Amino acid sequence: MMTMTFNELRKIKDQLPSGSMQRIADELGLEVQTVRHYFGGTCDPNKQAVGIHFEQGPEGGIVQIDDTTILEKAQEILKNN
Numbered sequence: 001m002m003t004m005t006f007n008e009l010r011k012i013k014d015q016l017p018s019g020s021m022q023r024i025a026d027e028l029g030l031e032v033q034t035v036r037h038y039f040g041g042t043c044d045p046n047k048q049a050v051g052i053h054f055e056q057g058p059e060g061g062i063v064q065i066d067d068t069t070i071l072e073k074a075q076e077i078l079k080n081n
Helices: 006-015 020-028 032-038 069-080
Strands: 002-005 052-055 062-065
Touching (some): 002 006, 032 069
Antiparallel strands (some): 052 062
């Protein structure tokens, strides 16, 4: 399990180049809305990203990540750009 602030997670998302959400979704066989939801975006309330939990608090709150696959893919994109 990994824990970070919501602001830290959003900073990673904000640094991604245009089209990265779709690229991550395609490479992992996910819907793009699932990837957006993972990074704290809004989506269909009936769908939730698996493996990530948000708790209210300072700095946007705490994010507990059980499944880091999407995060790792985002970090890989940032490293290679």
